Amino acid sequence: MTEQELKQVIEEAIPNSQVIIEGAGCSCQAIIISNVFEGKSRVARQQLVFSTLGKHIASGEIHAISMKTWTEKEWGQQQNG
Numbered sequence: 001m002t003e004q005e006l007k008q009v010i011e012e013a014i015p016n017s018q019v020i021i022e023g024a025g026c027s028c029q030a031i032i033i034s035n036v037f038e039g040k041s042r043v044a045r046q047q048l049v050f051s052t053l054g055k056h057i058a059s060g061e062i063h064a065i066s067m068k069t070w071t072e073k074e075w076g077q078q079q080n081g
Contacts, residue, residue, distance in 0.1 A: 001056060001061040001062055002057075002077070003021040004021075005024070006019075006021050006028065006030070006056075006062070007019045007020075009030060009052060009056065010030065010049065010052060011037070013035050013042055013052035014032065014048070014049070014052065015036075015060070015066055016035070016036075016037055017033060017034035017036070018032075018033040018034070018075075019032050019033075020033075020068060026081070027034050027063060027064045027065070027070075028039075028062070028065050028066075029065070029066045029067065030049070030063075030067040030068075031067070031068050032045075032049060032063060032067060032068070032069050032070070033069075033070045033071070033072060033075045034069075034071070035071050036048070037069050037070065037071050038071050041055070042069070045069035046067060046069065049055065049067055049069065053065065
């Protein structure tokens with residue numbers, strides 16, 4: 001799975017999200033920014049993203065993925081901070 005394909009899968013599953021992918025295929029890192037994460041724990045945020053990727057992980061298209069999830073406000077603070 002290419003970076004662009006992974007980005008598209010996540011953005012389609014989490015509307016109004018911004019996704020930044022580094023790496024591809026077997027191992028990659030995703031930064032996902034969306035207000036859908038507001039009020040959710042880090043674990044709940046990751047579960048939401050993993051639920052969108054389940055079939056791709058099961059098929060082996062994605063072997064390992066690490067992620068950071070941010071609300072728009074958190075992302076802004078991270079970038080300025």
